[in-house]
Amino acid sequence: MSTAYLNGEYLPLDECKVSVLDRGFIFGDAIYELLPVYAKKPFYLESHLKRLYRSMQQIDIANPYNEEEWKLIINTLIEKSGLNDLYVYIQVTRGVAPRDHAFPPDTPPTVFAMIGAWPKQDSKFYREGLTAITVEDMRWGRCDIKVTSLLANVMKKQQAVENSAHEAIFIRDGNVLEGSATNVFVVKDDKVWTAPTNHMILPGISRDVVVQLMSENNIPFEETAPTEAQINSADEIWITSSTKECMPVTTLNGQAVGNGKPGPLWLQVFDLFQAAKQN
Numbered sequence: 001m002s003t004a005y006l007n008g009e010y011l012p013l014d015e016c017k018v019s020v021l022d023r024g025f026i027f028g029d030a031i032y033e034l035l036p037v038y039a040k041k042p043f044y045l046e047s048h049l050k051r052l053y054r055s056m057q058q059i060d061i062a063n064p065y066n067e068e069e070w071k072l073i074i075n076t077l078i079e080k081s082g083l084n085d086l087y088v089y090i091q092v093t094r095g096v097a098p099r100d101h102a103f104p105p106d107t108p109p110t111v112f113a114m115i116g117a118w119p120k121q122d123s124k125f126y127r128e129g130l131t132a133i134t135v136e137d138m139r140w141g142r143c144d145i146k147v148t149s150l151l152a153n154v155m156k157k158q159q160a161v162e163n164s165a166h167e168a169i170f171i172r173d174g175n176v177l178e179g180s181a182t183n184v185f186v187v188k189d190d191k192v193w194t195a196p197t198n199h200m201i202l203p204g205i206s207r208d209v210v211v212q213l214m215s216e217n218n219i220p221f222e223e224t225a226p227t228e229a230q231i232n233s234a235d236e237i238w239i240t241s242s243t244k245e246c247m248p249v250t251t252l253n254g255q256a257v258g259n260g261k262p263g264p265l266w267l268q269v270f271d272l273f274q275a276a277k278q279n
């Protein structure tokens, strides 16, 4: 059983217990963060910490730790895991209090963190690509905050699974926003399109990495949401996340994307991403 962290203690994961009155359980009143670790080194740690602090600040949870304390928790879990490649999941809830919608006064947040072994992708997905469906976005208006209340994402991901697909891609008012747990890039006529970071998508760190790599390597891109018509006639589709990195989607709603194979721009960005992990 891997070691986890709960409110100041390092414990075997199965010994971590929280109250049923925890607001994370009762209301989904909580935020989370997930960061990848390669060769024991967190990837884009500063960006993940910045997003963690912003998530807390946006829902008015006072950050309980300073930067050094957060880094110590992350590094201690990495060390105790004995793994080289892994991810660290961190969750902060508004704490334990009698059930009442309003924020409870003077309540310390619950801080929990665990690790997971790196979810290595089947190599066939790099050769053949993934499958996705498009779905109507029925989420709330603050998708930019990394909250644990993910019911809409969970239900749409399940719809994808029931349709033998790997991801559900949200469309709102004809605009392609993001996946249930990924950001989305669409290639059309040698240009890459991805939704801008605003309240309608999670500002993915892997998305940032890909945008930075494209800009450094003169790959034409635009941070404008691709339209439904563009994704339906895309030459390539990619999805990004901290556990998927950058993966090609080659089937959308049962139809081949482009020629049905991972495309040349994806391969270029994938190679750049792999190189960035070595730094």
Ligand code: PDD
Pocket: 034, 153, 178, 179, 180, 181, 182, 183, 201, 202, 203, 204, 205, 206, 207, 240, 241, 242, 243
């Ligand atoms: N999900 N959009 C949504 C809705 C997400 O849940 C995620 C990540 C992303 C990609 O963000 P990043 O590149 O920072 O991982 C975009 C994580 C991995 C999860 O919930 O497990």
